[in-house]
Amino acid sequence: MDVGAEGFAQRLPRLRRRIKRAAFVALDMEFTGLHSTSLQNNEPSLFDSPAERYMKARQSVQRFSLVQLGLAIFSKENSNKYVVHSYNFFLFPSTLGIRDVEFTVSASSIQFLSHYGFDYNKFLKDGIPYMNEVQEESLRQHLLADTWKVCSTNVDRDVLKKAIDEVTSWIVAAKEEDTMILQDLNGYHMIEVQLVLRQALENVWTEPLEDNKVMVKKVSPEHRQLLENSSDDHCQKKLILLSARGFTNLFQILVKVKKPLVGHNMLMDLMHLHDKFYRPLPESYEEFKRNIHNLFPVIIDTKTVTKSVQKLRRNLLMRLAMMHFSVVQFFLCQLICYCADPQSLCPTLSLLWQLLDRNSCPELWGAVSSLRAELQPCFHCRVRLVLRDYRRHPHLQVSVYRHWRHSPSVNCLLQISGIVALWSLLAFVLGGTRSC
Template identity: 60%
Template sequence: GLAIFSNENANKYVVHSYNFFLFPSTLGVTDVEFTLSASSIQFLSHYGFDYNKFLKDGIPYMNEVQEKMLSQHLLEGSWKVSSSLDRDVLKKAIDEVTCWIATAKEEETMTLQDLSGYQMIEVQLVLRHALQNVWTQPLGDRKVMVKKVSPQHRRLLENSSYDFCQKDLILMSARGFTNLFRTLVKAKKPLVGHNMFMDLMHLHDKFYKPLPESYEEFKRNIHNLFPVLIDTKTVTKSIWKQCLFPRASNLLEVCTVLCSSRLNPEDPMCPVIAFASDCSRYAEKKSPHEAGYDAFLCGSVLLKSAHLLLCRSTDDGVKADPSFSQYLSVLAEYLNKVNFIRGGVSSINFSGEDAPCQHPPALVVHVRGLPGLNERQIYQEFKALCRFDVRQLSKNQFILLSNKFKQLVLRDYKQHPHLRVSFYRHWRHSPSVNCLLQVSSIVALWSLLAFVLGRAP
């Protein structure tokens, strides 16, 4: 989802909001694998996600490494079709052309039909590579024209304005959404997101380069791509503390609270946000969890939050229409600080050093008399007290990790009949250490036994 906010005049912002259905490029690139969780599919289905559009008409994308591989294949004339469906279509097309060309005369043509997507490019590349006396041209509507030509005529047509299989054109088509990504990078506009750490990882991996091994290199790369990042989660977390901001579980609730009269009273200087005419659907109906609408909510939360902070920073209120540069100034302490969920730091600083890491103590849960408990059940048991990440340590032990440890967890479970909670101690609770100690004990016991038996008369 992408929402572009344009400051039309004074305090009015016009929003153009877009949804992009993306699907990995399959043109001459190693077959891409991705996973889907059942719960995610259910969630997206509930909110009307169009899986047909995603799978059948998804916009391709690729990163620089994949583009380099494709470019090399095009340069060498070597071609690989990764899809079995495309291979079948290709074989059928080659058979048709081979039968036809044996009796065809120069300048005669035939039409290949029912080709979709990249099949139209792949068929042309393979035919041109295999047969030096044919020329191909897309006709639109899933059709490709094949013409028998002389080798001399073929050389004249290659790389001319009539050649729709030029390397640059193929690469542009295969890059798909990556072309837009590079436009956004070139524009150097502030990039706004909500809880955007995973989004940044996907942007880096899918459209720029595979994620590096080095954390610092990842930070540098992202900062070079997008010098100004604003995470509305980081901003609103601060407002919670300053303005007794009510807790909100999703972006729509955050936006609703910020627009409430208590936090943002009627203020003629408050930013007015309007949808462009081609996005009027969102003005008529809320569409939470639809990417384009969530992008709109994110930008709205930013503007409302910035205006609220600007009002609180001046004693006599805002007297003139605030500019976006004023909003950026009041947001200065939050720039490039991206929220990090349940970590040793609250946010990651993409333009400098991170704050010192402070890890709360890990807890270990000992289960007695309740065989077969799993991580989800342990999570459900403790979620009312504190939000933990749960990992099974052994058959009857689970480790709990949180960025906000609460002492009452230890207190409330002190007398629990089945669950005992204590601080995690590596030398005491680590399965690998326990295994090492057990092996050492066995070795020591056998050594002692051998020593005793060896001394026996």
């Protein structure tokens, strides 16, 4: 399910309930770029230490932005069944504040997203805002001091000026309780228009409507004061802050419930989570690790898990190969005795056989080789089983292939030989009769 800014607030309570009931959550992200090539010595290297790789990735994370976050919420129904609810959240940096947010775009990343059908219009027009704790504190201070603003373009300022001119012209002839509708106001401009009108005109009240509309109502100063004290006022500063935080509200829910977080190759994902929703990335790699583990105590990276399982299996076989012959022989015998299908051990024994050095431990190598040969069914046993299964088949006749009997070349030679022999016998008989 695709989720943008327009429907995010309505879905947030349901998302909160599902995350609280979840067994674990999985996520993946898309960015405007991965590794910045404009910075000197910023290319990742196989010889990087973890701290060096972090510092290089940190510079890239600070330059690029999030465009989409995929979240899958897994809830356990019974012992062997999970129900998953998946969401694609379009994200766009919050434009409510004193400083405008700048980010870099990588041509290859944009081309990759475009190839797989990414909706750039939804990202730009309906992206869910977000901010970290430092940006939130700055906005809170400016809200208290009434020095906040929306970082808008000249076109946006023209829209705001037009809306304000319409209201000031209308209110001169309007009567108390009369209303008018302002249209085509997107995002934070709905909030900014209402606050500017309320600050400039003491006898108006505003309320947001659906479809990017705002209702303007002429009221008395006494009625205006009652409405300002109402809990339903959408322009209260705490509600403005809540709206500006956007997706950060969902991030804080994830942090609060402490559910296991699952992903693949998660370093960049975790760094963007820290930088965009929590705090700017620290310079210290150790501090970053402490912060992440405080936010998400259980992190499961499937790439790391896969490599660990492969390494564990190989180490187990290597240690088995280094054991004394009698210990290995006893282990293998016990393994076969308690295995439901001994033939399923053939791949493991083959790998062990390849790891063993024939010269350094010939006895163990010979024992494993013999065991492989015993577990693999012989050719003649398999043939007998096939002949037995097809013995009474109504339509198929199966027999063992004999080259001297079933080969087309041999059959042709035998037929020619038979014809020659027949003619020779016939000539002999007829020749003998004439001589008599």
